[in-house]
Amino acid sequence: MSPLLSVRDAHARVIAAFEALPAETISVADAAGRVLAVAPAARLTQPPSDLSAMDGYAMRAADVPAAPTTLKLVGQAPAGGSYDHALKPGETVRIFTGGPLPTGADAIVIQEDTKAEGDRITILEAPRPGRHIRKAGLDFAAGDQPLAVGRTLTTRDVALAAAMNLPWLSVRRKPRVAILSTGDELVLPGEPVGRNQIVSSSGIAVAALVRGWGGEPILFDIARDDAGLIESCIAAGAQHDLLITLGGASVGDHDLVQDALKAQGFAMDFWRIAMRPGKPLMFAAKDRARVLGLPGNPVSTMVCALLFLKPAIDRMLGQPGDLVGTVPARLAVDVKMNDTREDYVRSALSRAADGTLTVTPHPVQDSSMLSVLAESSAFLVRPAHDPARKAGEIVQVVDLAGLPGGY
Known part of the structure; x- marks a missing residue:
């Protein structure tokens, strides 16, 4: 039997099979969470001219060498309006936040530092050139x-794009990901659960992840252990950008799925990797169709999906597709030597006042226990053949709180 593929080698093979999807144009109002395909250029300058940052009076600083000094009020410049004459020596204009500076003005004195008597404005604090002025651009x-x-647009980015006078943005089309769970033992949440059946959670979890990561999930009905049915489901799922299969058959992971893929001409790239949880991972391709077979076990599904x-x-969104990153943390307890598989140990992560992280593995690591995964705030990543380690040693962890998409 050939040796198991490493996590990094499997990751490299997967991302090499994908490229950026075509761009589409959408309303800027719908762009939050989407990935830019074209860098947009601002269609105007903001601010378009020198504006006041405060309510007060615009003046020439040279006219007020010292306070108090009295100037003549000759007009006003509200936001959305303007004073369309050049200031003459000794003149001032009432100005409001966002109002454009009159020609010749180079300073603003705020309203609280003035005293108004009709058209006579006494300046109580000498102005500084440029103060309270938002310069053009x-x-x-x-x-x-x-x-x-390649930027994933935040709501702040959308606000900026709108201010740049951009009604439309060019973004990557959302990857359409079909999700197929297989197995006679599975029922959907809320359905009657037979004696030898379990509730299917993996498909729902993967659909949520796809949506959170910027894709469009298409969740198929559960396919029973029937070769013809699985073949037809795979044929339908392969029409999308990616087909995810979950589980295989009661007699062995992916048995029927692999047979169905091979019958339709798919080439099997790999189907076992050296990791825990998630050893029975499968990847297959045919022309432009790609199939990623995740383990049916729900915790294994979630780890392999990440x-x-x-x-x-x-990669389909035009981004690098890097493997999830890790950060250093200090072990809270001793751990034994690891075996031949890279281990993603469900753990609790705590942060001290100085910012240092401490990781505590959960005592039970059964890959069927979603309650432990839900409680976990980190994966302790243990390389294959990692030696026994003592409490206090520095290890690498995946901080789940820092992951996008609500993982």
Whole structure:
């Protein structure tokens, strides 16, 4: 039997099989969470001219060498309006936040530092040139491209794009991911559960992950252990950007799924990797169709989805598709030597006042226990053949709180 594929080798093979999907144009109002395909250029300069940042009076600083000094009020410049004459020596204009500076003005004195008597405005604090003024282009200039290709747009980015006078943005099309659970033993949540059946959670979990990572999930009905039915489901699922299969058959993981894939001409890239949980991972391809077979065990499904499904989605969104990153943490307890498989140990992560992290593995690591996964805030990553380690040693962990998509 050939040796098991390492996590990194399997990850490299998966992401090499995907490329960025075509772009589509959408309303800026719908762009939050989408990935930019084209860097948009600002269609105007913001602010378009020098504006007041406060309510007060605009003046020439040279006219008020010392306070108090009295100037003549000659007009006003509200937001959305303007004083369309050049200031003459000794003149001032009432100005409001967002109002454009009159020609010749170079300073603002706030309302609280003045005294008004009709058209006589006494300046109680000498102005400084440039104070309380938002210079033209302070935010951005026409033609600027502050949002880069490949950026996942936040609500802040959407606000910026709207301010740049962009009604439309070019983004990557969402990857369409079909999800197929197989097995006579599975029932959907809420359905009667037979004596030898279990509630299917993996498909629902994967659909939520796909949606959170920027894809569009298509959740198929559960396929019973029937070769013809599984073949037809695979044929339908392969029409999407990616087909995820979950589990195989009661007699062995992926037995019927593998046979169905081979019958339709799919080439099997790999189907076993050296990791825990998640050894029976499968990847197959045919022309432009890609199939990622995740273990049916729910915890294994979730771990493998993070390591292989998310990078595949990232690649289709025009991003690098890197393996999930780790951070250093201090072990809270001793751990035994690891075996030949890279282990993703469900753990609790705590942070001290100085920012240092401490990781505590859960005492039970059964890969069927979703309650332990739900309680976990980290994966302690133990390389294959990692030696026994003592409490206090530094190890690498995946901080689940820092992951996107609500993992």
